[in-house]
Amino acid sequence: MTDADTILHVDGLARHFGGVKAVDGATFSVKRGSITSLIGPNGAGKTTAFNLVTGFESADAGRVHFAGDDVSRLRADHRARKGMVRTFQLTRVLGKMTVLENAMLAAPDQPGERMWNVLTPRRWRSREAEVKAQALEVLDEIGLSEKAGDYAATLSGGQRKLLELGRALMARPDLMMLDEPMAGVNPTLGRQLLEYLDRLRTERGLTVLFIEHDMDVVMGVSDEVVVMTQGRVLMQDRPDVVRKDARVIDAYLGGADE
Amino acid sequence: MGPLLAFGFWAYVLTVAGIYAIFVLGLQVHVGDTGLLNFGHVAFMAAGAYSTGLMVTNGVPLLAAIPLAMLVAALLGVLVGLPTLRLRGDYFAIVTIAAGEILRIMIQNQQGATGGTLGLRKASGGWPSFNRDILRWFEDTLGIELERRVPLLVITWLVALVIALLLVRIGRSPWRRALRAVRENEDAVAAAGKPVFQLKLQALALGAAIAGVSGVLFTLLQTSLYPENFEPIVTFVGFAILILGGIGSYFGVVLGSILISFIISGVRFLDFPLAADKVAALRFVVIGLIIMAVMAFRPQGLFGKKEELHLD
Numbered sequence A: 001m002t003d004a005d006t007i008l009h010v011d012g013l014a015r016h017f018g019g020v021k022a023v024d025g026a027t028f029s030v031k032r033g034s035i036t037s038l039i040g041p042n043g044a045g046k047t048t049a050f051n052l053v054t055g056f057e058s059a060d061a062g063r064v065h066f067a068g069d070d071v072s073r074l075r076a077d078h079r080a081r082k083g084m085v086r087t088f089q090l091t092r093v094l095g096k097m098t099v100l101e102n103a104m105l106a107a108p109d110q111p112g113e114r115m116w117n118v119l120t121p122r123r124w125r126s127r128e129a130e131v132k133a134q135a136l137e138v139l140d141e142i143g144l145s146e147k148a149g150d151y152a153a154t155l156s157g158g159q160r161k162l163l164e165l166g167r168a169l170m171a172r173p174d175l176m177m178l179d180e181p182m183a184g185v186n187p188t189l190g191r192q193l194l195e196y197l198d199r200l201r202t203e204r205g206l207t208v209l210f211i212e213h214d215m216d217v218v219m220g221v222s223d224e225v226v227v228m229t230q231g232r233v234l235m236q237d238r239p240d241v242v243r244k245d246a247r248v249i250d251a252y253l254g255g256a257d258e
Numbered sequence B: 001m002g003p004l005l006a007f008g009f010w011a012y013v014l015t016v017a018g019i020y021a022i023f024v025l026g027l028q029v030h031v032g033d034t035g036l037l038n039f040g041h042v043a044f045m046a047a048g049a050y051s052t053g054l055m056v057t058n059g060v061p062l063l064a065a066i067p068l069a070m071l072v073a074a075l076l077g078v079l080v081g082l083p084t085l086r087l088r089g090d091y092f093a094i095v096t097i098a099a100g101e102i103l104r105i106m107i108q109n110q111q112g113a114t115g116g117t118l119g120l121r122k123a124s125g126g127w128p129s130f131n132r133d134i135l136r137w138f139e140d141t142l143g144i145e146l147e148r149r150v151p152l153l154v155i156t157w158l159v160a161l162v163i164a165l166l167l168v169r170i171g172r173s174p175w176r177r178a179l180r181a182v183r184e185n186e187d188a189v190a191a192a193g194k195p196v197f198q199l200k201l202q203a204l205a206l207g208a209a210i211a212g213v214s215g216v217l218f219t220l221l222q223t224s225l226y227p228e229n230f231e232p233i234v235t236f237v238g239f240a241i242l243i244l245g246g247i248g249s250y251f252g253v254v255l256g257s258i259l260i261s262f263i264i265s266g267v268r269f270l271d272f273p274l275a276a277d278k279v280a281a282l283r284f285v286v287i288g289l290i291i292m293a294v295m296a297f298r299p300q301g302l303f304g305k306k307e308e309l310h311l312d
């Protein structure tokens, strides 16, 4: 079911809240090295699907395969360590920590994060220096260098979105799952960031799955588009195919949402 | 007003202050560093105290009993944490109060082992005779006649200092950064691939072990242990110290402990036309007033960071 080309395969995922079937048997997959977008009207279940895939909410049914492994039972932090890192539509920044600390937190393989290493800095100091340098680079890339020493709580909504992205980048994921990363971000910077992600895809083999409402962006950068409505996946295909599909036009593109 | 002048009395008060300082340094790890609202902190002190007492009354040498007592307190932290740390913060807070009370009532009911309400006597084992040796050595070799409470006073504050310095050192580590991140937003930490649950469990165990140390010193000070020494009010005095000193500041903890201990002891010198038990109750009124005053006039506490107060 999962071949080497598929990094993520989601099968029959379901979750209801009371009577609301937020996700109702969603099945889709993401090709390794692709930029795939997840679209659909408000309330279609996109964010819930992200929560289920990344383990932030538990599914009523369905399976999640990541890089060949069934990760359906793993906790969220464990899935993230396996290389599946997400951002949140409603940003979650560490308010009383600096922007730099927010970024540094996400770096993997820091032995100093183990309790028994805290009193032996020689085991983690050099890694810490690396992490700091990387974090500064990432902050530069997302345009937050100036803010490095400020509390994250002082950032604007758009800046918080950027910091979420920065944190995800610091984790050096194989699959980056972005929930409306461009919302509230100025379009020029947004485009630059997409180019940056594209570059990471070539350099590191990064795969991107992102939720986005801006159809120009979606059609412009995606290799594939997954369309959700009412908790189900309506179709998954190339953008030019999706754009012309009568059901998609009916359910989303021609609808009142855009 | 005799006691006002008695050095021994103030040495006692300062020792209690040092014990509180250690107790609250542990609480700071939970509340200030990790955001764990632990309302049952006194349980870890009780665990340290009673395990010391039970070991030494059963023939374990004091020096061996002390690290074991810390371990017992840390294990109690893990035991309380395993089922509760996955709960939302406010549920955790409620469960910790209950856990503290359960431990105290268990101690009270295990009369055969703990002496119950009659107390556990000679809980400090070889300490009193060791203390006499120290005093005699000072008198014989240095010609200094020490007040009998001074050695423990000095030891207590040395221990407090060492723990505070260790915490400051730990404070610069990526581990503590991860703890603070847990305090700020658990989802963000999990999304960054950090094991939130383990981090909380580790913080709980560390803070509990520190509280266990305060229990050991308390045992040396009192020599007899009673369940009523470990009522929930001890935790709340701890919170008063934390709030007064400033959440997040280790130095604030030290100063807050001294201030609150002197206030608690000082109230007894106020000349009120009240029965003794009412004067005792008055202490808690005073502590309540202090917490309210701090909240109103200096909500960040004496050494907290004001600029963090309005951030979220």
Ligand SMILES: Nc1ncnc2c1ncn2[C@@H]1O[C@H](COP(=O)(O)OP(=O)(O)OP(=O)(O)O)[C@@H](O)[C@H]1O
Binding pocket: A017, A020, A021, A022, A040, A041, A042, A043, A044, A045, A046, A047, A048, A049, A089
């Ligand atoms: N925790 C929750 N409790 C109750 N209902 C929820 C919860 N989370 C989501 N829902 C419901 O599930 C449905 C799908 O929500 P979801 O956030 O996944 O939509 P979405 O596709 O991300 O929408 P948008 O484009 O507006 O972000 C909605 O009807 C929402 O009200």
Ligand SMILES: [Mg+2]
Binding pocket: A046, A047, A048, A089
């Ligand atoms: Mg959404």
